[in-house]
Structure formats: structure tokens, C-alpha cells
Amino acid sequence: MCSSDLYDPKLSSSLFGLLIPNELKDHAEHVQLLVDRDSAQYPWELLTERSQPEKPLSTRIGIVRQFKADDGRPSPQSARGYQALVVGDTADSGLVELDGAQAEAKRVAEVLRAGGYEVSEQIKKDGQTIVNELFAREYRILHIAAHGAFDANDPTRSGVVLDGGLFLSSRELTNLRKVPDLVFINCCHLGKMEKTLSNQSPHRLAAGVAEELIRIGVRAVIAAGWAVDDGAATAFADSFYRRMIAGEAFGQAVLQEGQRLGV
Numbered sequence: 001m002c003s004s005d006l007y008d009p010k011l012s013s014s015l016f017g018l019l020i021p022n023e024l025k026d027h028a029e030h031v032q033l034l035v036d037r038d039s040a041q042y043p044w045e046l047l048t049e050r051s052q053p054e055k056p057l058s059t060r061i062g063i064v065r066q067f068k069a070d071d072g073r074p075s076p077q078s079a080r081g082y083q084a085l086v087v088g089d090t091a092d093s094g095l096v097e098l099d100g101a102q103a104e105a106k107r108v109a110e111v112l113r114a115g116g117y118e119v120s121e122q123i124k125k126d127g128q129t130i131v132n133e134l135f136a137r138e139y140r141i142l143h144i145a146a147h148g149a150f151d152a153n154d155p156t157r158s159g160v161v162l163d164g165g166l167f168l169s170s171r172e173l174t175n176l177r178k179v180p181d182l183v184f185i186n187c188c189h190l191g192k193m194e195k196t197l198s199n200q201s202p203h204r205l206a207a208g209v210a211e212e213l214i215r216i217g218v219r220a221v222i223a224a225g226w227a228v229d230d231g232a233a234t235a236f237a238d239s240f241y242r243r244m245i246a247g248e249a250f251g252q253a254v255l256q257e258g259q260r261l262g263v
Contacts, residue, residue, distance in 0.1 A: 016049055101145035144183075182221075
């Protein structure tokens with residue numbers, strides 16, 4: 001289910017029956033899921049009841065995941081000011097160019113600037129430039145749309161694909177002195193990705209990155225845990241940031257945009 005960008009209502013209904021305890025199946029209010037690394041890999045937002053096969057839970061109720069992290073950074077320091085780093089695709093990665101990721105980054109940068117943020121826009125830049133910019137200042141928002149890879153045998157070779165066989169991974173992010181309030185990572189532009197990359201396990205990449213970010217003190221993480229169409233990714237990011245800047249709560253902004261897109 002995570003490796004396809006086609007919604008399967010029958011599979012969603014089956015997973016709902018398997019994963020949701022019977023005493024909670026009739027629960028119709030907003031829910032906060034407490035998840036660990038294993039349970040975070042399930043596409044909870046896509047589950048649905050058989051009586052409403054075309055309406056996944058994320059289009060009907062607010063769903064927010066709380067990551068269970070017992071060994072987080074003590075007294076994390078949040079970034080000050082209103083600065084954002086937006087990365088759209090990377091240069092010389094040896095992989096196919098991601099036009100959708102570049103378009104998403106440009107649109108997000110526009111929305112954030114209109115909302116009063118000072119934006120560092122890094123599109124098709126090399127790895128050294130991106131890493132240097134990451135540590136050059138404090139960012140309240142970090143948005144990355146690019147190729148992602150997951151290697152279960154060598155976690156150090158997992159993360160956002162840069163150049164020269166390097167990755168922007170949780171190791172670099174955990175060394176940030178001041179952590180962002182929000183990190184939005186979209187590494188599942190599967191219309192343009194080879195079979196060897198994270199389309200085989202986007203849920204594992206998303207869960208692993210989200211866990212490390214929450215552990216260092218990031219307040220909210222949005223990470224694509226399943227295949228995402230380029231157009232839908234850009235539309236979701238655009239509307240989400242607009243709603244958030246307008247003052248809507250994080251969970252409500254996600255719900256409203258999910259209802260609008262039907263995803």
C-alpha cells in the first residue's frame with residue numbers, strides 16, 4: 001500500500017479491520033495516535049471503514065501522530081525569528097531530475113515569503129551548498145522535496161540523496177544547535193524515481209527520519225510515508241502552509257487540506 005500512489009479502498013478497509021480494535025471502530029472524533037518506530041510505519045491515515053470505502057480516515061477526522069521518544073534531547077532550543085530553508089531536488093545526484101519537487105519548492109517559498117518568512121531557496125543545488133546553508137542560520141521551518149533512499153543494512157546511507165554518494169540524514173539534523181518548529185520532508189515523488197530508491201520502503205524512511213527529528217525537539221513533522229503524486233504533493237504543501245500561516249492549528253490544517261484533496 002505504501003509503494004503505490006493509487007488508493008485501494010478494499011485494502012484500506014482490510015487494514016482498518018486488522019489494525020483498529022473493535023471497541024474503537026466506531027470512534028468518530030479527532031484522534032491522536034501514540035506510535036513507536038514500528039507502528040509509525042503503518043499508513044493509518046489511509047485506513048477506512050467498509051461503509052465509506054472512498055473516504056479514508058484522514059478526510060473525515062483529524063489524525064495527529066505523537067511519536068514515543070523516551071531519550072529525546074534535554075531542553076531543546078527552538079529556532080528564533082521567521083526564517084525557512086526550502087530545498088527542491090538536488091544537483092548531480094546521479095538520479096533523474098525531479099521537476100515536481102522543484103515546482104513544489106518554488107511554490108512553498110512563494111507562500112512562505114508572502115507570510116512574512118525570510119526564505120533560503122535551494123533548488124538543484126549541490127550537497128555542500130545545502131549542508132552549508134543548513135548550518136548557516138536558524139530555521140523555524142525546514143522544507144525538503146527531493147530524492148530519498150532507505151538502506152536497512154546501512155542506515156547511514158539513508159536520507160535525502162545528495163551528490164557523490166552522500167546523504168542528508170538524521171546525523172546532520174541532530175547536530176543542529178537550534179531546531180526548527182516544523183520539518184516537512186517529501187521524498188516520494190514516485191513518478192520519477194527508480195525502483196532502488198525509497199518507493200520500496202517510503203514508510204520506513206519517513207518513520208526513521210520523523211523519529212530522529214522528534215527526538216531532537218522538532219515540534220511537528222510532516223513526512224510522506226507512501227507514494228505521492230507530484231501534483232498532489234505541491235497542492236497539499238501550498239494549501240497547508242497557507243492555512244498554517246493564517247493561524248489554523250497544525251492538525252486542523254492537515255485535516256482541511258486532506259478533505260479538499262480527498263487524500
